[in-house]
């Protein structure tokens with residue numbers, strides 16, 4: 001029979017900064033509570049109690065008395081020497097996760113002094129044994145650093161903030177500083193010895209994460225004999241988890257899966273071995289694979305912002321705001337046909353007030369439902385797209401067509417493009433912004449930054465879908481398009497649809513797709529969501545109540 005989770009493994013009287021504490025260790029919790037008899041005890045002050053979940057202990061270190069008295073570099077030991085003088089015996093330090101504001105985590109530490117060496121060693125070995133039983137913690141990681149992402153701080157951020165934490169947690173790393181774009185992707189595809197690692201970490205922005213996703217998915221499918229060009233193929237999930245140390249311009253994936261774009265917070269989520277599944281969209285054109293997307297697929301406004309901003313990379317993250325204002329003023333709309341397969345039987349809608357949070361039940365339910373359905377389709381040997389006659393079609397003039405597979409929350413828009421979208425529910429939210437006045441489009445954009453509903457506008461519609469296709473009007477054959485591209489030397493093809501654009505004289509007939517910050521080479525695309533194809537070292541966004549309870553002494 002398994003022991004009750006709260007059964008104590010150890011209970012001792014230890015000292016923390018000259019005060020006596022009752023310190024206990026169970027399989028789940030480490031607690032230390034100031035003793036009533038302690039000289040520091042104050043009858044009118046509530047007794048101080050601390051609770052740390054064992055799963056959030058980073059490491060434990062036995063303090064070497066001789067070494068510590070020789071060097072005063074160790075902050076924790078210095079405090080003991082100053083505070084306790086002759087009273088100090090053997091000591092050990094526990095490093096653990098502490099939660100701060102706005103979903104940030106910090107590495108905190110507490111040093112306990114024990115009356116004798118044997119007791120100290122017993123505590124250290126007991127905590128180490130417990131940590132060793134947590135199978136989800138990575139031991140060896142493959143790290144890719146983009147030295148040029150965001151504000152070009154990737155290398156410094158990793159060396160100063162992340163590497164020391166990994167070392168403390170006993171994680172060994174193979175580090176590769178990338179030398180060119182797609183270096184990480186190609187290394188993962190062909191060279192990396194993936195069996196040696198428990199996870200892959202990227203230091204950079206969403207573009208760097210996308211490289212890792214492409215490398216890992218590609219490698220997994222090729223190893224499993226899956227045809228990447230067939231949009232109906234069921235893809236094999238990737239075994240290795242991915243960690244993101246944010247050092248980019250948008251860091252939208254990190255923000256939406258962790259709740260902050262903070263390198264230390266992300267490193268700690270990796271160390272404790274968190275796991276967050278995520279949906280991935282495959283994008284095809286004429287049965288040819290183009291790319292994968294995990295956050296935003298945007299045609300029209302966000303495609304144009306990206307195209308324009310690529311020419312201004314030297315501006316750093318500010319390029320998006322500059323191009324955003326420019327494209328807002330340009331106010332181009334695009335004609336085309338959108339057809340989609342609505343998500344049937346799944347929980348949740350894009351207009352829900354509930355959000356996708358840590359341990360999300362909607363994602364769990366839909367994940368289960370969709371994998372059962374996929375098995376059924378496989379047994380009947382039909383594809384989902386063939387069996388389903390529920391495709392719907394919308395034709396129109398659009399300022400923007402966005403598919404948000406997750407909220408796309410980021411510092412620019414803390415609630416994101418689709419606030420109720422889920423990370424791992426097997427669906428994407430298709431947002432259609434029809435042609436409207438500049439004033440109305442500005443109202444719509446502004447609502448991304450306030451509590452108001454950006455979908456509650458007559459020219460905006462949103463559908464939760466499993467698949468969708470887009471065909472631009474004036475769709476040309478590939479060879480025509482190729483010819484035009486060569487002649488113009490750029491993506492935008494100007495056509496004779498100027499009657500609706502009295503101000504500019506001529507307007508592009510085509511936009512480009514912004515696929516997680518990369519420009520796609522085709523405008524006619526076929527998109528399919530693959531439920532929970534990858535896993536991240538993250539746990540989704542925690543509600544404040546989750547951790548308030550844990551630190552509440554009454555909850556012990």
Ligand SMILES: CCCCCCCCCCCCC/C=C/[C@@H](O)[C@H](CO)NC(=O)CCCCCCCCCCCCCCC
Pocket residue numbers: 205206207250251252295296302305306320321324325328408410412413416417442445446448449514515516517518
């Ligand atoms: C008036 C303020 C309105 C603010 C509206 C803000 C909405 C912001 C929504 C951000 C959605 C980000 C989605 C993430 C996509 C990532 O996969 C991708 C890769 O990193 N990032 C981008 O493509 C980078 C895309 C960055 C897009 C930035 C757009 C900025 C728009 C500014 C419009 C200003 C109009 C002002 C008129 C006076």
Ligand SMILES: Nc1ncnc2c1ncn2[C@@H]1O[C@H](COP(=O)(O)OP(=O)(O)OP(=O)(O)O)[C@@H](O)[C@H]1O
Pocket residue numbers: 145146147148149150151177178179180181182183203204205206207208209211247248249250251252517
């Ligand atoms: N050594 C390198 N030299 C040039 N480009 C690189 C290198 N390593 C990676 N890249 C490319 O740089 C691009 C941008 O990187 P990254 O995503 O890290 O930063 P960012 O664009 O500033 O941030 P975001 O994607 O969040 O906007 C990626 O698409 C990646 O392919």
Ligand SMILES: [Ca+2]
Pocket residue numbers: 279404405406421422423424425426427428
């Ligand atoms: Ca989703």
